[in-house]
Amino acid sequence: MSEYIVEMRNITKRFPGIVANDDVTIQIKKGEVYALLGENGAGKSTLMSMLFGMYEPDVGEIYVRGNREIISSPSYATSLYIGMVHQHFKLVSNYTIAENIIMGIEPMKRFLGLLPYVDIKSANEEIARLSSEYGLEVDPTKRICDVPVSVQQRVEILKMLYRDADILIFDEPTAVLTPQEIEFLLKIIEGLKKAGKTVILITHKLEEIKKVADRCAILNRGKVIDVMDVRNTSTAEMASKMVGREISSERKKAGARYGEEVLVVQHLTVKDDNGFDIVKNVSLCVRQGEIVAVAGVAGNGQVELADAIAGFKKVSSGKIVLNGKEIANKTIRGRIQSGISYIPEDRQSYGLVLDFSLAENLVLKKYNQEPYARKGIRNQQEVELFSERLQKNYDIRSARGNQTIVRSMSGGNQQKAIIAREVEQDSSLIIFVQPTRGLDVGAIHNIHNQILAERDKGKAILLVSLELDEVMALADTIAVMYNGQILTCEDATSLSIDEVGQYMMGVVNI
Amino acid sequence: MKWVKQYEETIIPVIALLLSLTVAGIVIALLGNNPFAVFANLLRGSGILPKLRYAGGKSMLTDLCSFLNYWTPMIFAALGVAVALKAGLFNIAISGQMLVAGFTSSVIVGYSSIQSVIAKPLVLLISIVAGGAVGALIGWLKYRFNINEVVSSIMLNYILQYIVAFFISMYYVDPISRQSRAVSDESRLTLANVEFGGYRYDIPLGMIVALFAIAGVQFVCKKTTLGYELGAVGLNRKAARYAGINVGRTMLLAMFISGALAGLAGATYYLGYFASIQPKVLAAMGYDSIAVALLGNSNPIGILFASFLISVIGKGSTYMSSTSGLDAELSSVIISLILLFSACKVYIRHSINKATDKRKARVEK
Amino acid sequence: MIENIIGEGMTFALPLFVMAIGGIYSERSGITNLALEGLQGVGAFVGALAAVLLARVFGAQSQLPYYAALLFAMLGGTLYASLHALLCVYFKANQVINGVVVNILAMALTAVFTKGINRRLFGTPSDKFVLGVSERWSILEKSVYPFEVIIVVVAMISWYVLYRTKYGLRLRACGDNPHAVDAAGIDVAKIRFTAVLVSGALSGLAGISFAYSVSASFSSGIYVGYGYLSIAALIFGNWKIVPTLVACLVFGFAKSGGYQLVQAAGLPSSYSDLIMILPYVLTLLLLVFFSKHNHAPRALGEIYDKGKR
Structure with missing residues (x-):
């Protein structure tokens, strides 16, 4: 038997217009923690999706425990004891934790020795046992929609363990966690390693690799650049290999010069669809030239706060004042015209009409204003001129310019289009919600610079982000939301990343 | 194959139409009639082709x-x-x-x-x-x-x-x-x-x-x-x-x-x-x-164009029924078939894209 | 009179209910099913055809054709449902539009075939199949149609399968997050396909029951929107079986109550036209009050594409 538990040899995978993996070879030893490091779009997820049977390679061979395997489906991968925690969890929200875990290999019993039924009781017991064995605390009878993200992640891990998987793939597992939760997860991974499991960790965060990984393969543009022993390599070295160039981690950020108060939120309360308070008595102020970042674990009311300010969610009590005028009762369009730009979290569902052309999307908020339309009749020529100008100024790349259907554009360019449109509004307040989600390092860098540039122009900026690094890098003022409330709102320089993390977990007394 | 993509919006309905007329033709043939005669009678009933006799x-x-x-x-x-x-x-x-x-x-x-x-x-x-x-x-x-x-x-x-x-x-x-x-x-x-x-x-x-x-x-x-x-x-x-x-x-x-x-x-x-x-x-x-x-x-x-076509089928059905000896409801079957194949547009488009992609891939190789 | 209202109400409500269960299967698996109307029509057509043919063999007195009709109606509904399933699951058609298309096709096909078969096989220029009279069972001193009992049994089995078996567990998961089901190594398309087939079988049973109870015949008169009523019922029932039963009973009693009222008051027959609208108006009212608060399955109507993540 070979010394490697998993070997992927000379793997090539093409998608229309892109080579995701180009002659990639990796070899993973049994019982090690093997990290795949690379920027977004470097091909890490694609590579692991092939190991997990979601795609098949165009060229190349996969060996598992020394045997050549053609992994044609996730269920075949499962039968090889391979498990994967995806970046977007694959959970049924209205099912209990136990139901989610057992789905696919349900324990059965027979009623009166005849009618088969799913034996949820023994499943609950088995899961409770597993969860205590690996320190993954969960209550199997709780519903997924009622538990926080970190618990959902544990459910995903338990799903693998319940299937006796011993090759465990984690795809960007820390993206949605607080520093303390990350700490906890890394401990779990170490525990899994001790239990003899092989762990493959996909990530672009170097510290994590340094902490838990034994070896690390670096991918860039679909190719393996290098495989190195983590213990003997510095993070700086890994970083430069990952990006393919030297990067300065320090960003030059000009000192803040605050002007007048642009947005003042007072005692704002917002209800969710089920009538529960999701934003509770929040007060906040954003001044000209200030970036206020709202940090928090997903689902603690940050997005709803932003939505309420922009008019997507009804305010149940409290005040929203923009440039001295109360706007809580204005329509969405009314608020746009009063000076709010909004970069939404979900750019494909909210920010763009994917089947419209690029030009039509760029004019989405001005289509009815002069000179783009007069008395209800649109002026296509003006729209196209405007669109061309934005494409040039903001470096939006597309196959067919104005006529490109936005659906066919890359995520980065879609986001550029949204930001171009919103910045062009020349609003006094710009709300960014998760502006860099899913983008590669280069695009992130660009967007960060743009945000800073707008701040330096004197705009008031409200940034909602789950990425703590982003918050720390950009914010002048940090507000941390937990369970619908703002626990603290302080100058960024007076908070450390660990303190912010503590607040994110709802620990108030530091 | 580039032209296929360019005129996709026209080609897809035409494919849907041809498919449905083919199926309808097969149904008519199974009922023992000549499909082309039936289609011609639909046109005659609509005043597009001359009838044999007029009142x-x-x-x-x-x-x-x-x-x-x-x-x-x-x-x-x-x-x-x-x-x-x-x-x-x-x-x-x-x-x-x-x-x-x-x-x-x-x-x-x-x-x-x-x-x-x-x-x-x-x-x-x-x-x-x-x-x-x-x-x-x-x-x-x-x-x-x-x-x-x-x-x-x-x-x-x-x-x-x-x-x-x-x-x-x-x-x-x-x-x-x-x-x-x-x-x-x-x-x-x-x-x-x-x-x-x-x-x-x-x-x-x-x-x-x-x-x-x-x-x-x-x-x-x-x-x-x-x-x-x-x-x-x-x-x-x-x-x-x-x-x-x-x-x-x-x-x-x-x-x-x-x-x-x-x-x-x-x-x-x-x-x-x-x-x-x-x-x-x-x-x-x-x-x-x-x-x-x-x-x-x-x-x-x-x-x-489409309304012209469907109207011919609907309007011509009475004459078609009296001359071809088929039920007038047959026209509603033909129209339903057109509907059915039009509803598969996404699939037809998908097939076209797949075919052109394959061709492209072959050319590249 | 109350006896009559309850009896007739049940006769109408139970087929509606079993069809709604079919709808629940389909929609909980994530496939919008507006095709119930057509499924019950085609089911009734196939069942009625089987009954008419068998009645010629076994004679008008035999009850065998009746039970065969129920069976064949379910088969016919299943077979025709495979069209909706195929287009929605594998051809990725728009489910709302396709449902309506399937209904229109059903109306056209059954009308043509009914006429054609009558003329060619039986030599009569008729647009309906006349069915024999169904026997009645006496349960608790009440006379009921056998199909009512069968429907109750089928409904109980359906409940058990949906909420207690692994097929049911997987099916309901498909309507919430098909990606999770796929990741668990289960074929989403297969589950959805079979769920639509189940809705076809149950709708077929409903259709033939309507054919027997309403007019003891099959004709285009079967298409009076009962399929849509059952969809309204399942929306009202929040895509759950037991609350849906309540909605169907409300429809049933409203309808039979209205009829009894017209008869008791001795109004001219034109007024029965107005009574006819009662279930439809009621449906709209119920939807007005319940649509907003009820939650459709999260992935309902979404085309599931394996490649997309």
Whole structure:
């Protein structure tokens, strides 16, 4: 038997217009923690999706425990004891934790020795046992929609363990966690390693690799650049290999010069669809030239706060004042015209009409204003001129310019289009919600610079982000939301990343 | 293969059409008839091809005029479906809206002694309002209460059908035909029995309005902010709201316009092609128009061609049935098949893309 | 009179209910099913055809054709449902539009075939199949149609399968998050396909029950929107079986109550037209009050594409 538990040899995978993996070879030893490091779009997820049977390679061979395997489906991968925690969890929200875990290999019993039924009781017991064995605390009878993200992640891990998987793939597992939760997860991974499991960790965060990984393969543009022993390599070295160039981690950020108060939120309360308070008595102020970042674990009311300010969610009590005028009762369009730009979290569902052309999307908020339309009749020529100008100024790349259907554009360019449109509004307040989600390092860098540039122009900026690094890098003022409330709102320089993390977990007394 | 992509919007409906005609042809052949003869008889019945014999005072042109009278409401009805589809709504209450429009304008204008110059525009106006009101109600139910428009449309269809039947049988029934009493010639949108050169024709005045409607819908969709709003709401309701568009108002407006166009279809059907209303029956045209809109890609120009085709099948069915000895309902089967294959558009497009991609890949290699 | 209202109400409500269960299967698996109307029509057509043919073999007195009709109606509904399933699951058609298309096709096909078969096989120019009279069972001193009992049994089995078996567990998961089901190594398309087939079988049973109870015949008169009523019922029942039963009973009693009222008051027959609209108006009203608060399955109507993540 070979010394490697998993070997992927000379793997090539093409998608229309892109080579995701180009002659990639990796070899993973049994019982090690093997990290795949690379920027977004470097091909890490694609590579692991092939190991997990979601795609098949165009060229190349996969060996598992020394045997050549053609992994044609996730269920075949499962039968090889391979498990994967995806970046977007694959959970049924209205099912209990136990139901989610057992789905696919349900324990059965027979009623009166005849009618088969799913034996949820023994499943609950088995899961409770597993969860205590690996320190993954969960209550199997709780519903997924009622538990926080970190618990959902544990459910995903338990799903693998319940299937006796011993090759465990984690795809960007820390993206949605607080520093303390990350700490906890890394401990779990170490525990899994001790239990003899092989762990493959996909990530672009170097510290994590340094902490838990034994070896690390670096991918860039679909190719393996290098495989190195983590213990003997510095993070700086890994970083430069990952990006393919030297990067300065320090960003030059000009000192803040605050002007007048642009947005003042007072005692704002917002209800969710089920009538529960999701934003509770929040007060906040954003001044000209200030970036206020709202940090928090997903689902603690940050997005709803932003939505309420922009008019997507009804305010149940409290005040929203923009440039001295109360706007809580204005329509969405009314608020746009009063000076709010909004970069939404979900750019494909909210920010763009994917089947419209690029030009039509760029004019989405001005289509009815002069000179783009007069008395209800649109002026296509003006729209196209405007669109061309934005494409040039903001470096939006597309196959067919104005006529490109936005659906066919890359995520980065879609986001550029949204930001171009919103910045062009020349609003006094710009709300960014998760502006860099899913983008590669280069695009992130660009967007960060743009945000800073707008701040330096004197705009008031409200940034909602789950990425703590982003918050720390950009914010002048940090507000941390937990369970619908703002626990603290302080100058960024007076908070450390660990303190912010503590607040994110709802620990108030530091 | 580049041209395939370029003309995709035209090619896909044509493929759908050819597929459905092939299947229909096979069905006809299985029933023991020559499919081409059957198709030819459909054309003859519509006055496109000459019949073997004509009754006194009739000619091919008479048939063609009659066909135009039938085609007119089809255009309106399909435009109605298309406008709603544009906003992402599926109006299948077209036949109910036609009925209400036909009934109200019959009662208000058709049974009065108003003069032609006022009566005809008044019929159009009342039909627009009546059909539009029903459409707007569906839009309101959808927006305000999140009621699936298909379900509410069907419910309204039945409700309207029975209510109109009730009033016709109580107050407006013609004791001999069991239909509603015939409307006055002044109010009709068809000039009936016009004699010319020894032949009699029914002149379809409504056709002119229909052509304007095609141009009008095209203009609204392509050139106006309203058209932009309809498209945004139809393609992505969330993004439309985000852009500041009043989604509820736009949906309501779309359904009003859709209903108004259906109303015009009702006017040209019940006070044009016919002059009376058969109670408890919804016009099959309401459903045929869905086939037209889907086949025509919801595009006004596409609808012009598609409605012609479906109208030939619908209108020619009587003659086809008498000469080929097949049931007239066969035409509804053919139309349903066209519908079915049009509904597979996504799949056809997918297949085309796959084929072109494969070809491309082969060329690259 | 109350007895009558309950008896007739049940006769109407139970087929509606079993069809709604079919709808629940389909929609909980994530496939919007407006095709119930057409499924019950085609089911009734196939069942009625089987009954008519068998009645010629076994004679008018035999009850065998009746039970065979129920069975064949379920088969016919299943077979026709495969069209909706195929287009929605594998051809990725728009589910709302396709449902309506399937209904229109059903109306056209059954009308043509009914006429054609009558003419060619039986030599009569008729557009309906006349069915024999169904026997009645006496349960608790009440006379009921056998199909009512069968429907109750089928409903109980359906409940058990949906909520207690692994097929049910997986099916309901498909309507919430098909990606999770796929990741668990289960074929989403297969589950959805079979769920639509189940809705076809149950709708077929409903259709033939309507054919027997309403007019003891099959004709185009079967298409009076009952499929849509059952969809309204399942929306009202929040896509759950037991609350949906309540909605169906409300429809049933409203309908039978209305009829009894017209008869008792001795109104002219034109007024029965107005009574006819009662279930439809009720449907709209119920939807007005319940649509907003009820939650459709999260992935309902979404086309599931394996490649997309």
